[in-house]
Amino acid sequence: xxxxxxxxxxxxxxxxxxxxxxxxxxxxxxxxxxxxxxxxxxxxxxxxxxxxxxxxxxxxxxxxxxxxxxxxxxxxxxxxxxxxxxxxxxxxxxxxxxxxxxxxxxxxxxxxxxxxxxxxxxxxxxxxxxxxxxxxxxxxxxxxxxxxxxxxxxxxxxxxxxxxxxxxxxxxxxxxxxxxxxxxxxxxxxxxxxxxxxxxxxxxxxxxxxxxxxxx
Numbered sequence: 001x002x003x004x005x006x007x008x009x010x011x012x013x014x015x016x017x018x019x020x021x022x023x024x025x026x027x028x029x030x031x032x033x034x035x036x037x038x039x040x041x042x043x044x045x046x047x048x049x050x051x052x053x054x055x056x057x058x059x060x061x062x063x064x065x066x067x068x069x070x071x072x073x074x075x076x077x078x079x080x081x082x083x084x085x086x087x088x089x090x091x092x093x094x095x096x097x098x099x100x101x102x103x104x105x106x107x108x109x110x111x112x113x114x115x116x117x118x119x120x121x122x123x124x125x126x127x128x129x130x131x132x133x134x135x136x137x138x139x140x141x142x143x144x145x146x147x148x149x150x151x152x153x154x155x156x157x158x159x160x161x162x163x164x165x166x167x168x169x170x171x172x173x174x175x176x177x178x179x180x181x182x183x184x185x186x187x188x189x190x191x192x193x194x195x196x197x198x199x200x201x202x203x204x205x206x207x208x209x210x211x212x213x214x215x216x
Contacts (some may be wrong), residue, residue: 007052007065014110015066019057026053030070076126079179084172085125098125100144101176104154104163115152147198 008015012026026049031037034044053174055061065138085094089169102124107114118129125132139145144159167173 005048006069007055008109009050011056012108014112016112017056017109022053022056026057038082052137075081075123077124077179079125079175080125085127092134095125095127096139096172098176099132099135099139099153100155100159100163101173102177103145103153104160105161105177113152114206115148116153117152120154 008017011022011029013021013025014049017025027033030046030053032040033049035041035046038161046195055065080098083091085098087092099121102121103116106116108160116124118132121127121132122129139159140147142158144156146154146156148154163173163177167177
């Protein structure tokens with residue numbers, strides 16, 4: 001088993017996906033990324049898809065894999081241990097991005113249960129709810145987050161637009177979206193978050209970008 005690899009993310013399916021869905025999605029994705037495909041072939045991606053399918057299409061392997069991942073999926077993400085999420089105005093603004101990224105990933109990964117409770121946010125971010133209340137109020141006021149019928153927090157279309165429109169240019173958003181147990185990436189490890197472009201550009205007396213302020 002390789003619990004550090006998110007096979008569900010590789011296939012881009014829900015963790016509750018039925019076997020028929022796993023077969024169908026793999027068949028489509030494997031054809032797209034097969035090395036023999038002259039337009040979209042990618043050997044690395046194809047091998048990752050193949051490995052994910054081998055595990056998730058076998059009931060015994062899938063059960064062991066799910067069990068191995070359960071603790072990781074419920075515990076705090078290492079990125080939130082950085083001081084950049086703790087102190088002062090910078091920490092407050094970064095926590096907003098953290099909440100938004102967690103809700104974005106949940107919406108993509110689990111259409112049946114797209115929201116997260118306050119308790120889940122506390123566990124994943126390793127912050128008490130008292131430290132998250134202001135961030136959630138702000139995000140709801142901006143229309144990026146909504147309160148679901150069961151009191152879970154969920155990302156809105158506006159929140160998704162914000163994440164996707166800034167992910168390519170913002171290193172912290174990239175790290176948040178790709179954080180968690182998965183294959184190593186250029187952003188893996190414990191290196192401190194690079195100084196905010198907001199701070200850098202203010203020092204140069206240039207217009208501040210939208211990044212940490214979460215403005216339109």
